[in-house]
Amino acid sequence: MNIEGLITASVRLGTPLLFATLGEIITERAGVLNLGLEGLMLVGALSGFATSYMTGNVWLAFIVALIAGGLFALIHAFMSITLRVNQVVSGLALTMLGSGISGVLGKAFVGKPAAKFNDIYIPGLSNIPVLGAFFKMDAIVYLGYILVPVLYIIIFKTKLGLTLRAVGEEPSAADSRGINVFLVRYIAKGCGGALTAAGGAYLSLAATSMWIENMSAGRGWIAVALVIFSAWEPFKALVGSYLFGFVMSLQLRLQAMGVAHVSANILLMLPYLITVLTMILFSFNKNFRNRVGAPSALSVPYSREEKM
Amino acid sequence: MKTLLRVKGIVKRFPGVLALNGVNFELQEGEVHTLLGENGAGKTTLMNVIFGLYKPDEGEIEIMGKKVQIKSPHDALKYGIGMVQQHFTLVPSFSVAENVILGLPGENLQDAVKRIRDISNTYGLDVDPNAKIWQLSVGERQRVEIIKLLYIGARVVILDEPTAVLTPQETKALFKAIRKMKENGTGIIFISHKLNEVMEISDRVTVMKKGKVVGTVKRGEFDQRKLASMMVGREVVMEVEREKAKPGEVVLKVDNVTAKSDKGHSALNGISLEVRAGEILGIAGVAGNGQRELAEIIYGLREVESGKVELLGEDITNKDVLYRILKGISYIPQDRKGVALSPNLSVAENLHLKRQTKGFFYNHDKVYKRAQELIKKYNIKTPSPDVAVKYLSGGNMQKVVIAREFELKPKLIIAVHPTRGLDVASMEFVYRSLIKARDEGAAVLLLAGELYEIFNLSDRVGVIYEGEIVGYTTPDPTPENIEKIGLMMAGVRA
Ligand SMILES: Nc1ncnc2c1ncn2[C@@H]1O[C@H](COP(=O)(O)OP(=O)(O)O)[C@@H](O)[C@H]1O
Ligand SMILES: [Mg+2]
Numbered sequence: 001m002n003i004e005g006l007i008t009a010s011v012r013l014g015t016p017l018l019f020a021t022l023g024e025i026i027t028e029r030a031g032v033l034n035l036g037l038e039g040l041m042l043v044g045a046l047s048g049f050a051t052s053y054m055t056g057n058v059w060l061a062f063i064v065a066l067i068a069g070g071l072f073a074l075i076h077a078f079m080s081i082t083l084r085v086n087q088v089v090s091g092l093a094l095t096m097l098g099s100g101i102s103g104v105l106g107k108a109f110v111g112k113p114a115a116k117f118n119d120i121y122i123p124g125l126s127n128i129p130v131l132g133a134f135f136k137m138d139a140i141v142y143l144g145y146i147l148v149p150v151l152y153i154i155i156f157k158t159k160l161g162l163t164l165r166a167v168g169e170e171p172s173a174a175d176s177r178g179i180n181v182f183l184v185r186y187i188a189k190g191c192g193g194a195l196t197a198a199g200g201a202y203l204s205l206a207a208t209s210m211w212i213e214n215m216s217a218g219r220g221w222i223a224v225a226l227v228i229f230s231a232w233e234p235f236k237a238l239v240g241s242y243l244f245g246f247v248m249s250l251q252l253r254l255q256a257m258g259v260a261h262v263s264a265n266i267l268l269m270l271p272y273l274i275t276v277l278t279m280i281l282f283s284f285n286k287n288f289r290n291r292v293g294a295p296s297a298l299s300v301p302y303s304r305e306e307k308m
Numbered sequence: 309m310k311t312l313l314r315v316k317g318i319v320k321r322f323p324g325v326l327a328l329n330g331v332n333f334e335l336q337e338g339e340v341h342t343l344l345g346e347n348g349a350g351k352t353t354l355m356n357v358i359f360g361l362y363k364p365d366e367g368e369i370e371i372m373g374k375k376v377q378i379k380s381p382h383d384a385l386k387y388g389i390g391m392v393q394q395h396f397t398l399v400p401s402f403s404v405a406e407n408v409i410l411g412l413p414g415e416n417l418q419d420a421v422k423r424i425r426d427i428s429n430t431y432g433l434d435v436d437p438n439a440k441i442w443q444l445s446v447g448e449r450q451r452v453e454i455i456k457l458l459y460i461g462a463r464v465v466i467l468d469e470p471t472a473v474l475t476p477q478e479t480k481a482l483f484k485a486i487r488k489m490k491e492n493g494t495g496i497i498f499i500s501h502k503l504n505e506v507m508e509i510s511d512r513v514t515v516m517k518k519g520k521v522v523g524t525v526k527r528g529e530f531d532q533r534k535l536a537s538m539m540v541g542r543e544v545v546m547e548v549e550r551e552k553a554k555p556g557e558v559v560l561k562v563d564n565v566t567a568k569s570d571k572g573h574s575a576l577n578g579i580s581l582e583v584r585a586g587e588i589l590g591i592a593g594v595a596g597n598g599q600r601e602l603a604e605i606i607y608g609l610r611e612v613e614s615g616k617v618e619l620l621g622e623d624i625t626n627k628d629v630l631y632r633i634l635k636g637i638s639y640i641p642q643d644r645k646g647v648a649l650s651p652n653l654s655v656a657e658n659l660h661l662k663r664q665t666k667g668f669f670y671n672h673d674k675v676y677k678r679a680q681e682l683i684k685k686y687n688i689k690t691p692s693p694d695v696a697v698k699y700l701s702g703g704n705m706q707k708v709v710i711a712r713e714f715e716l717k718p719k720l721i722i723a724v725h726p727t728r729g730l731d732v733a734s735m736e737f738v739y740r741s742l743i744k745a746r747d748e749g750a751a752v753l754l755l756a757g758e759l760y761e762i763f764n765l766s767d768r769v770g771v772i773y774e775g776e777i778v779g780y781t782t783p784d785p786t787p788e789n790i791e792k793i794g795l796m797m798a799g800v801r802a
Binding site for chain 1 (some may be wrong): 322356359361362363380381385386391393395397398399400401402406407409410411412413415529548
């Protein structure tokens with residue numbers, strides 16, 4: 001087991017998680033809880049694959065997946081922001097809807113090959129021993145590298161981020177400063193949904209070049225846990241995603257070597273276990289509790305006239 | 309003088325409530341126009357309409373003589389209207405400066421910090437622009453809210469019961485800032501229950517009652533009596549009559565107790581006191597000197613570090629809350645909506661909460677019936693016993709608390725700021741209830757901020773300072789006695 005190989009596998013397996021987690025971070029930062037990540041990833045995976053199959057253009061396919069995810073997320077936005085339906089319920093509905101729709105529409109594409117993102121070796125960087133492995137990836141992985149600091153800056157260093165976080169923490173404060181809470185939440189939902197769907201598209205456009213029913217295989221749920229693990233911060237999301245990519249690659253390797261038959265279910269449980277453990281550890285630290293945590297208004301629909 | 313704002317015929321309905329019934333109101337440049345009225349009169353609703361938080365069902369709003377539509381706070385801010393709501397609208401995890409620039413295009417943080425410092429200095433609103441909101445006291449948070457409005461140069465400033473959460477010193481500072489704003493031509497709408505404050509700061513007073521304007525009076529045309537009678541529609545005798553106390557055995561004994569505050573500072577520093585059956589011991593003191601902690605160690609909500617708490621001679625220092633309830637301790641906490649009541653449960657359920665009934669199931673019909681009786685007996689104004697308690701006005705919520713607690717026939721009642729935020733009529737009700745409980749033999753420990761409340765109710769007066777009782781006196785409202793209490797509140801031992 002060489003280290004370069006491990007890095008490659010971890011990053012490749014971690015990238016769908018990274019996109020899904022980043023998407024959900026944006027959504028939750030605005031105070032909306034979306035448990036429909038699994039559904040969104042499947043919509044992204046199928047819409048991307050279908051476009052790539054029909055046009056052969058992977059970039060177009062990727063963009064279509066983004067748009068499809070954004071639109072699909074707006075269904076949830078309408079339910080949770082406008083109709084103020086319970087967000088757990090509407091999120092679960094989105095997951096079921098996503099896997100149902102993609103299952104039905106995807107029948108036609110099962111077993112068919114399509115175009116795929118190729119690896120691009122970054123000149124210079126890819127020649128570094130061992131760490132060069134990080135730079136022998138496909139374009140979407142690089143997009144992930146860029147997205148993390150960009151999102152970090154947007155969320156924590158810009159006025160836009162201030163607005164986003166205010167809406168998620170204390171919508172009445174944002175409202176009293178003339179910010180349109182509903183609009184901000186809709187936009188955050190749309191963008192977050194697009195990114196999550198991109199995570200799904202990675203599965204069918206880069207990791208493989210096929211469509212398999214339910215190919216997200218629980219990754220959406222792992223991302224939900226990773227959001228908490230990452231304390232709603234992009235850099236920690238990166239660490240968490242790749243760490244879990246690493247765990248998944250270990251599992252594959254162990255199975256391939258026939259050493260042990262570690263149940264996939266046990267490994268799937270790991271991120272949740274890690275999340276629970278981190279939360280327990282964090283909760284011992286009072287300072288930490290005060291500063292980091294879920295956005296205060298998470299999953300609480302906003303309304304001016306409804307009394308609290 | 310120009311008229312900044314005029315509203316005409318505003319009607320606002322909520323399910324089952326006509327909150328505003330054709331209200332007219334106006335505000336001129338450089339004036340403090342006070343809005344006075346009992347709880348539930350519709351003051352906040354009117355302000356929410358002006359600030360664009362509520363959509364009125366009927367009526368018009370004019371700004372500087374021009375008819376406008378205010379559909380959201382965004383519109384209101386555009387017209388120079390700013391509001392400090394009763395519940396602050398600040399993001400706790402943000403810094404002061406971040407809260408101030410929130411939603412303002414083209415502001416940068418460094419410049420904002422500087423401007424906030426300038427505003428702080430000009431208006432005497434002391435606050436550190438880089439502090440996080442969660443680190444600030446309530447008074448400081450309010451200053452941030454006001455700075456938010458000054459920062460955008462609001463011409464109409466609405467302050468919804470700003471003094472309810474302030475210490476006397478902070479109120480003074482607030483009034484200074486208000487006067488400064490007036491000088492610059494800003495119009496201020498000030499809402500308060502405290503008549504002495506209203507007398508001090510107002511240029512005009514509009515009294516509201518049940519969603520209607522009773523009348524508007526100018527400075528020089530009103531005094532406290534007149535305002536009070538306009539508010540309730542009859543002359544109020546706030547002096548509650550009562551017999552001399554007949555103290556019996558010692559019910560509560562707190563012996564040399566120390567305890568920490570939520571923040572981990574020492575809040576009680578070896579406090580000792582006794583309350584007898586049939587007497588009210590009033591504890592005066594500046595807020596934050598251990599009043600809340602004292603109440604909590606007696607009720608069992610806070611851990612005692614050292615010392616002893618005894619009820620009728622029994623050591624209950626380490627007993628849990630349920631045990632103490634069963635032994636006859638009742639608690640009227642300061643926080644009505646969070647601690648005393650469960651806001652989303654119905655009036656009937658809240659009335660039932662502390663009762664110990666046999667069996668596993670709960671009989672809705674019985675609970676409902678009993679609630680109906682209590683609603684009648686305590687004159688609680690609610691559409692039905694099934695309405696969530698959060699929809700009641702403050703005064704009626706307090707009646708629910710009192711009905712529930714007093715029906716348990718407590719031996720000891722701990723009341724913390726029992727009339728805070730209440731209108732005169734509800735206040736009187738609370739006073740009478742406490743005196744009645746005393747006359748029926750309960751021991752009452754009253755922790756209150758307002759001296760008149762202490763004088764009105766207490767048989768003995770103790771003064772708390774930095775977690776200790778610094779001395780006792782009589783409840784006589786003579787100037788000498790008031791001065792004596794004042795000195796003790798400042799830490800001078802009697
Ligand atoms: N958002 C709301 N939903 C339902 N009823 C409300 C709401 N806001 C206020 N009310 C009702 O309108 C009346 C006036 O309330 P409010 O304006 O808060 O009074 P005040 O500020 O004078 O104490 C009360 O009966 C109150 O219960
Ligand atoms: Mg009010």
